Amino acid sequence: MANLGIGIIGCGNISTSYLRLAPLFKGLEVRAVADVNMEAAKARAEEFNVKAQSVDDLLANREVDVVINLTIPDAHYAVTKRILEAGKHAYSEKPLVLTLEEGVTLRDLARAKGLAVGCAPDTFLGGAHQQARAVLDEGRVGTITAGSAAVLNHGMEHWHPNPDFFFLPGAGPMLDLGPYYVADLINFLGPVARVGALTSSAQAERVISNGPREGETVPVKTPTNIHALLEFHSGATITLSTSWDVWHHKRNHFELYGTEGTLYVPDPNFFGGTVEIGGKDGSLTELDAWDHPFGVPNQEHPDRGPLANYRTAGLADMVAALQEGRDPRCSLERALHGVEVMTACLKSGETGQFVTLTTTCTRPAALSPEEARALLR
Numbered sequence: 206m207a208n209l210g211i212g213i214i215g216c217g218n219i220s221t222s223y224l225r226l227a228p229l230f231k232g233l234e235v236r237a238v239a240d241v242n243m244e245a246a247k248a249r250a251e252e253f254n255v256k257a258q259s260v261d262d263l264l265a266n267r268e269v270d271v272v273i274n275l276t277i278p279d280a281h282y283a284v285t286k287r288i289l290e291a292g293k294h295a296y297s298e299k300p301l302v303l304t305l306e307e308g309v310t311l312r313d314l315a316r317a318k319g320l321a322v323g324c325a326p327d328t329f330l331g332g333a334h335q336q337a338r339a340v341l342d343e344g345r346v347g348t349i350t351a352g353s354a355a356v357l358n359h360g361m362e363h364w365h366p367n368p369d370f371f372f373l374p375g376a377g378p379m380l381d382l383g384p385y386y387v388a389d390l391i392n393f394l395g396p397v398a399r400v401g402a403l404t405s406s407a408q409a410e411r412v413i414s415n416g417p418r419e420g421e422t423v424p425v426k427t428p429t430n431i432h433a434l435l436e437f438h439s440g441a442t443i444t445l446s447t448s449w450d451v452w453h454h455k456r457n458h459f460e461l462y463g464t465e466g467t468l469y470v471p472d473p474n475f476f477g478g479t480v481e482i483g484g485k486d487g488s489l490t491e492l493d494a495w496d497h498p499f500g501v502p503n504q505e506h507p508d509r510g511p512l513a514n515y516r517t518a519g520l521a522d523m524v525a526a527l528q529e530g531r532d533p534r535c536s537l538e539r540a541l542h543g544v545e546v547m548t549a550c551l552k553s554g555e556t557g558q559f560v561t562l563t564t565t566c567t568r569p570a571a572l573s574p575e576e577a578r579a580l581l582r
Contacts, residue, residue, distance in 0.1 A: 208234040209524050210268045214260055214284055215275030216240040216249040219298060222516045223273055224253040230521035231582050239263040264291040271296060271524065278375050282307040285322065289314050294527065296323040296520045299384035301540040303375040305548060308541040315537060323533050324540035326385045327519025329392040330572050331476025332500015336492065338571050340468055341393055346482060347465030349394060352443040355456045356382045360449035362423060366416030369423050377427035378447035379547050386445060387543045389473040393461065394437045396565040397546050402433035404554025407450035433550040476500060477513035497574045498581060521580045534569035542566040
């Protein structure tokens with residue numbers, strides 16, 4: 206597989222993950238980084254021995270074929286649009302955009318120019334989630350009729366030194382953490398038909414409790430407590446709870462209820478974890494870890510211990526898909542559908558009405574251990 210030149214716009218914290226992990230994968234060669242803050246770009250470039258450029262220069266760089274958009278969510282649309290207008294393929298951090306209309310504009314522009322757009326999250330390509338996908342596809346728990354997914358904690362102000370944007374429109378727990386859960390649900394069940402939700406916020410402002418801004422308050426301008434009901438075209442009905450108003454809970458991250466048993470899926474924010482099956486007889490079986498390369502621990506997490514982290518797998522799959530003429534798993538269509546699912550939940554919370562979705566997508570192709578290994582160097 207020939208290498209494609211990769212450029213990165215946005216040199217914040219998340220850029221280190223892409224720069225560290227991209228060398229694991231075939232076909233990726235990071236050649237330049239850019240940021241509106243040139244000093245940030247220079248610092249990251251020096252750290253990883255790549256070229257620092259202005260945003261304009263990176264977009265004009267003929268050695269760059271694909272640009273990764275790692276800017277803040279509010280800038281995702283404008284930056285990805287510029288990438289496409291420059292004639293380059295784009296891969297964005299989540300969420301793709303903040304409105305369905307923005308996503309449709311990007312889709313139409315990409316089609317007109319014959320360019321690809323991919324979008325994180327790619328954690329559903331992880332070993333644990335692909336093992337769970339295989340369990341479903343083999344029919345081991347029957348047909349999924351219902352389920353529950355939950356991401357519940359008390360927000361970011363306790364550890365993030367500048368948590369303001371988390372509590373503004375375009376963020377909140379649904380658009381910040383919901384993409385991991387929605388992408389995995391699409392991986393398991395396919396597209397959503399309609400949603401209904403209740404939304405609220407427990408506090409009008411948050412107090413930063415760490416770093417140099419400790420004691421400052423941050424206004425809350427988006428719901429921080431969203432409880433949604435998703436009806437899938439498959440017929441399954443799933444409750445999705447995303448909240449930053451919870452101090453403690455005992456809910457599992459992910460449960461899928463089938464006609465022949467229950468499937469317990471680990472946290473979709475991570476690539477690895479343990480998959481369990483609950484049987485008709487009341488038994489609970491912990492499955493042996495699958496021999497999947499994207500489930501092998503390659504980092505040490507301060508709280509979780511050994512951790513599998515293969516972010517950029519979705520980008521590597523998109524690059525391979527471009528060369529093989531196939532559909533990328535982290536495609537624009539799935540990302541756009543995910544955006545509509547999440548924004549429809551927020552809209553339902555505002556209106557008190559169910560929202561029927563206007564977009565759809567297919568399930569991504571499963572990623573077998575052999576196919577995953579083929580993406581690695």
